[in-house]
Amino acid sequence: MTTGAYKASATGAPRDGAASGAATVPELLQAQRIAGDHSAVIELQRDAAATTTRASLTDSIGRLAAGLQASGQHRGGRVVLLAPNDTHWIVAALGVISAGGVLVPLDTQMPREDLVHVLADCAPHIVLTTTGLRARLPADGSNASVYHLDGDDAAADSWLALFGKQPAIPATAPDTPAAIFYTSGTTGPPKGVPLTHANLASNVEALCAQGLADARDRVLVPLPFHHVYPFTLGILTSLTLGAPIIVPFSLVGPQILRALQIGRPTVMLGVPRLAEALWSGLEARVTARGRMAAGLFHGLLQVSQLTRRIGLPAGRRLFAGLHRRLAPSLRLVVVGGAALDPGLGRRLQGLGWEVATGYGLTETSPILTYNPPDRLRLECAGMPLPGVELTIGEPRAEDGSGEVLARGPNVFAGYWNLPEKTAAAFTPEGWFRTGDRGWLDADGYLHLAGRRSAMIVLAGGENVDPERVEKAIAAAAEVREAGVIADQGRLAAVVVPEPGVVRGLSAAELRGRISAALSRTLADLPSHHRPGLLRVTPDPLPRTRLGKLRRHKLRELFQRLGDADRAAAPDAGPLAPERMAPEDRQLLSDPAAAQTWRYLCERFPEHHLTPDTRLAQDLGLDSLSWVDLTLALSDRAGIDLDNAAIARVETVRDLLGEAAGATGTAGSGRPLVEEIADPERVLRPEETALLAEPGALRRALAPLVAGFVRLGLRSFLRIEVRGSLPPGGPYLIAPRHLSALDPLVLLEALRGHSPASLRWAAWTGVLFSSRLRRWFSRQAGVLPIDPGAAPRSSLALAVACLRRGSSLVWFPEGQRSPDGALQPLRPGIGVLLRVQPVPVIPVWIGGTREALPPGRLLPRPARACVRIGEPIDADEYGDDPGKIVDSVHARLVALGNARPGAQ
Incomplete structure (x- = not known):
C-alpha cells in the first residue's frame, strides 16, 4: 500500500444553501430556511402536474414520523419500501428515517428469489407498498405489517393509518442506521449495505458545499429512487438545498423528454445510458432532415466545441432553438452510476449544457469523487469529495495503478449480517476496498483502469x-x-x-x-x-x-x-419481459406501453416479438394495418398516435416509446366507444366549427361546383348508375374505392341529393395540406377524417356529423385498392356505427380505375358504373363492431357479384 494518501479539501465558493454542519437526515431537511409555499416536489402525471409545497411535504414527513413512533415503531426497526417513484415514496422514506426507523428501499423489479432473501435478511416490521405490488410479497415467512401507499384512504391497511395528528421528529444519533440499500448481488444473493445518518449527511453536506445548485434550481430525477445515487443526490441533496424535485410520470424516454419540457428543470440526474439516448435521439432527428441539415448540425457542434476550448462557450446560442424545443431551462447534466464516454460528454458540452460526473459505490453513500463543470476532466473519475481520502493499494511499478482504497465519514461500517464479507472489504488499516483499479495523478484526480476481476458494469450502473x-x-x-x-x-x-x-x-x-x-x-x-x-x-x-x-x-x-x-432469438413467441434489457423493462412499467405490448403479443402470437422487431419488415404492417393498430391502441391503451408519431415508429421499441409519451385523452382509460359517444367533449373548437350549418356561400357554390364536376366528367367518362338513395337521412354511404375519381363519380350518381347536405370523409394529407385546399374542402363539406392516425377525434367528428343530421360518405377500405380487388374493410366503420347506428348504403363503383389508376395524373376515356344497394338497417348489422364490418363487407361483395359486365 502507498504510504501517502491524497486528501481533498473543499474548493470553490459555496452558493446559497451550502454546507450547514448537519449530522442527521432530519437536520439536513431543516438546515436551510425555505419558504413554506416554495415547491418541494413536482410530480408529472399523464396530462397534468401535482405540486407539493415545502410546508406540505414537511408536515407529512413529520406526521408519519410521529405516527410510527406512537404505533410502537421502535428505534432501529426496519421498514421496507417497495413502490414506484412518486411523492408518496419520498414522504414514506423520509418519514421512516425521521422516526428513527431504518428504511429498506427495494427495486420493484427485483426477482422473487432475491425479494424473498432480502425480506428474510432484513426482517422488516412494516412493508410499505402498492396494491398492485403486494402480490409480489411472499405469502408467509414474514411477520411484517403491510400498508398500501395507494387504494382506499379509509382502509385499515392504508399507510394514512400510520400518520399522527401532529408532526413530531425525535432526536437521532448520527451513528444510527438510516437505511439499508441492497446491492444487485453480483457474487451471490443481494448484500445489505447499512448507511448511517452520518454517512448520508456527510455526503450531502460535501455535495452542497460545491455550489453546483441552490434553491433557484429545479432537479429532474429520472432514476428509480431505491438506488443510493438518486436517493442521496436527487432527494436528500435537492431538499437540503431547497431545489424542487421533478418526478416524471414514468422512467421512459418520452416521459423524461416531456418532463424536460413541462417541468423546466435546470439540473438533470442521469446515467450514461440516458445521456446516450438523449444524444442518439437528437442525432436521429437531425439526420432525418437530410444531409444538408445533418452537415450544418455537426459543423455547428464542432464550432461550439472549438470555442469552448478557448474559453468562449457558444453552444447555448448556436443551439438556442434546440434548447427551446427540448429542454428550455436545463443548464447542468449530472451523470453517475457508470463512466460517461468522454466523447459524448464533450458533445453534450458542445450543445450548450454543463456536464458533471462522479464516481462511487453504494458502500460510500455513494460519492467518492466528483468532476465539477469548472474543473471537468472527462477522461478521469474526478477529484475526491471533501472529507474523502483515497489511496492506491499495492501499486504496480510500471504505471502506479492498483486497487482504489477509500475512507471517510461517508464510508459504511460493514455489510448487514455478513461479518466475513465485511472483514474482507476492509484493510487492516481501515481502508475500504472498492474493488476497482486506478491511480491518482499529480493534481489529485482519480483515473480508473477497470475492475480487479472481470466484473461487468452495464451502462445503467448494474454490476454483473x-x-x-x-x-x-x-x-x-x-x-x-x-x-x-x-x-x-x-x-x-x-x-x-x-x-x-x-x-x-x-x-x-x-x-x-x-x-x-x-x-x-x-x-x-x-x-x-x-x-x-x-x-x-x-x-x-x-x-x-x-x-x-x-x-x-x-x-x-x-x-x-x-x-x-x-x-436475435428466432420465432418462438413473444420475448418474456424479464429477459429484456433493463431500459426495455422500464419502458414496460409505463401503463400505456404495457398495454401496447400486451396487444402486440395477442395480435402476433407466432412471431418472436421483441423490442427490436421491425413493424414493417418483420410483422408486415402496411399503411392499412396502421388503421387497425391505432384503433386498437386507442381502445386498449387509451392513447392516440398522430401522423408525426407514426412516422417516427420503425420498431416495437419505438412504438412503446410513443405510447409512453402519448398524452391528450390518453389518461382517461375509457374505451373508445365510450369516448366518442360524447363527441363534443373529444373535439377541439376548430374541429367542431367544421360541422357548422352551410353558409350562404357554400349553399350557392355547392350546385355550381357539382354541375361543373358533372360537365367535366362527361367529357371523358360514361357513367351508368343503378339504384338510388332512399329519402330522408341521415345515413352512412359506404362506397368501394378504386381511384381518385370515385368521389366525383359518386357526386354524379347522387344527382337529386342536395350537395350541401352531404359530408365527405377525406384524408387530411391531401385535401387539408395547404391553405387553398383547406378552404375548398370546407366549402365542399369535407371532414378531415384520418382513423389511421387519430381515431378518437376522427371518429368523434363523424359521430357528431351524423347526429347533426348530415349524411356522410365514408370509404370503408381506407384507401384506394392497390390491385382492383375489394380490400378488407377497416375497423373504423364498425366503431362508428356501434356508437351511432344509422342505415348504411353500400355502393359498388367500377371502371374508375381504368380511367385514372393510382399513379396517373390525367384521366383517359372509359366507362364507369355505380350500383347503389339497399340500405342495411341497424337491426341487421347489430352492435358488435367486428360484425358490423363483416356485414358491410358481405353486402359490398354481393353487390359486386350481382353487377353485369366488366368492372
Whole structure:
C-alpha cells in the first residue's frame, strides 16, 4: 500500500444553501430556511402536474414520523419500501428515517428469489407498498405489517393509518442506521449495505458545499429512487438545498423528454445510458432532415466545441432553438452510476449544457469523487469529495495503478449480517476496498483502469459477475460452454451448444432451443444478469491452457458471429419481459406501453416479438394495418398516435416509446366507444366549427361546383348508375374505392341529393395540406377524417356529423385498392356505427380505375358504373363492431357479384 494518501479539501465558493454542519437526515431537511409555499416536489402525471409545497411535504414527513413512533415503531426497526417513484415514496422514506426507523428501499423489479432473501435478511416490521405490488410479497415467512401507499384512504391497511395528528421528529444519533440499500448481488444473493445518518449527511453536506445548485434550481430525477445515487443526490441533496424535485410520470424516454419540457428543470440526474439516448435521439432527428441539415448540425457542434476550448462557450446560442424545443431551462447534466464516454460528454458540452460526473459505490453513500463543470476532466473519475481520502493499494511499478482504497465519514461500517464479507472489504488499516483499479495523478484526480476481476458494469450502473452467468448458462443440458460480455451497455452471451442438440435443427430452431434453455436456467438470476443478446457458435470458445476465457478474444468472436439481426432469438413467441434489457423493462412499467405490448403479443402470437422487431419488415404492417393498430391502441391503451408519431415508429421499441409519451385523452382509460359517444367533449373548437350549418356561400357554390364536376366528367367518362338513395337521412354511404375519381363519380350518381347536405370523409394529407385546399374542402363539406392516425377525434367528428343530421360518405377500405380487388374493410366503420347506428348504403363503383389508376395524373376515356344497394338497417348489422364490418363487407361483395359486365 502507498504510504501517502491524497486528501481533498473543499474548493470553490459555496452558493446559497451550502454546507450547514448537519449530522442527521432530519437536520439536513431543516438546515436551510425555505419558504413554506416554495415547491418541494413536482410530480408529472399523464396530462397534468401535482405540486407539493415545502410546508406540505414537511408536515407529512413529520406526521408519519410521529405516527410510527406512537404505533410502537421502535428505534432501529426496519421498514421496507417497495413502490414506484412518486411523492408518496419520498414522504414514506423520509418519514421512516425521521422516526428513527431504518428504511429498506427495494427495486420493484427485483426477482422473487432475491425479494424473498432480502425480506428474510432484513426482517422488516412494516412493508410499505402498492396494491398492485403486494402480490409480489411472499405469502408467509414474514411477520411484517403491510400498508398500501395507494387504494382506499379509509382502509385499515392504508399507510394514512400510520400518520399522527401532529408532526413530531425525535432526536437521532448520527451513528444510527438510516437505511439499508441492497446491492444487485453480483457474487451471490443481494448484500445489505447499512448507511448511517452520518454517512448520508456527510455526503450531502460535501455535495452542497460545491455550489453546483441552490434553491433557484429545479432537479429532474429520472432514476428509480431505491438506488443510493438518486436517493442521496436527487432527494436528500435537492431538499437540503431547497431545489424542487421533478418526478416524471414514468422512467421512459418520452416521459423524461416531456418532463424536460413541462417541468423546466435546470439540473438533470442521469446515467450514461440516458445521456446516450438523449444524444442518439437528437442525432436521429437531425439526420432525418437530410444531409444538408445533418452537415450544418455537426459543423455547428464542432464550432461550439472549438470555442469552448478557448474559453468562449457558444453552444447555448448556436443551439438556442434546440434548447427551446427540448429542454428550455436545463443548464447542468449530472451523470453517475457508470463512466460517461468522454466523447459524448464533450458533445453534450458542445450543445450548450454543463456536464458533471462522479464516481462511487453504494458502500460510500455513494460519492467518492466528483468532476465539477469548472474543473471537468472527462477522461478521469474526478477529484475526491471533501472529507474523502483515497489511496492506491499495492501499486504496480510500471504505471502506479492498483486497487482504489477509500475512507471517510461517508464510508459504511460493514455489510448487514455478513461479518466475513465485511472483514474482507476492509484493510487492516481501515481502508475500504472498492474493488476497482486506478491511480491518482499529480493534481489529485482519480483515473480508473477497470475492475480487479472481470466484473461487468452495464451502462445503467448494474454490476454483473460474468462467471456467475456463464456457470448458470452452462448448467443447461443443451449448452456445452458459454461466455458473457457487455455489448453497447447491454449483456450479451456467446453459447456453444452440445453437438447432439445441433443435429437436425435449422439455425433459427437452434437459437430457439438455446434461448428457451437460457430462459429456464437464468430464471433465478437477477434480471440484469440475463443476456439480452444471444449468439450461437459450434466452435470452442477461446481459452488459455489453464481453461480461463480470453475475454478480448471472446469479443472478437462475438463480433464475427454477425449482427444483431442474426443474433436475435428466432420465432418462438413473444420475448418474456424479464429477459429484456433493463431500459426495455422500464419502458414496460409505463401503463400505456404495457398495454401496447400486451396487444402486440395477442395480435402476433407466432412471431418472436421483441423490442427490436421491425413493424414493417418483420410483422408486415402496411399503411392499412396502421388503421387497425391505432384503433386498437386507442381502445386498449387509451392513447392516440398522430401522423408525426407514426412516422417516427420503425420498431416495437419505438412504438412503446410513443405510447409512453402519448398524452391528450390518453389518461382517461375509457374505451373508445365510450369516448366518442360524447363527441363534443373529444373535439377541439376548430374541429367542431367544421360541422357548422352551410353558409350562404357554400349553399350557392355547392350546385355550381357539382354541375361543373358533372360537365367535366362527361367529357371523358360514361357513367351508368343503378339504384338510388332512399329519402330522408341521415345515413352512412359506404362506397368501394378504386381511384381518385370515385368521389366525383359518386357526386354524379347522387344527382337529386342536395350537395350541401352531404359530408365527405377525406384524408387530411391531401385535401387539408395547404391553405387553398383547406378552404375548398370546407366549402365542399369535407371532414378531415384520418382513423389511421387519430381515431378518437376522427371518429368523434363523424359521430357528431351524423347526429347533426348530415349524411356522410365514408370509404370503408381506407384507401384506394392497390390491385382492383375489394380490400378488407377497416375497423373504423364498425366503431362508428356501434356508437351511432344509422342505415348504411353500400355502393359498388367500377371502371374508375381504368380511367385514372393510382399513379396517373390525367384521366383517359372509359366507362364507369355505380350500383347503389339497399340500405342495411341497424337491426341487421347489430352492435358488435367486428360484425358490423363483416356485414358491410358481405353486402359490398354481393353487390359486386350481382353487377353485369366488366368492372
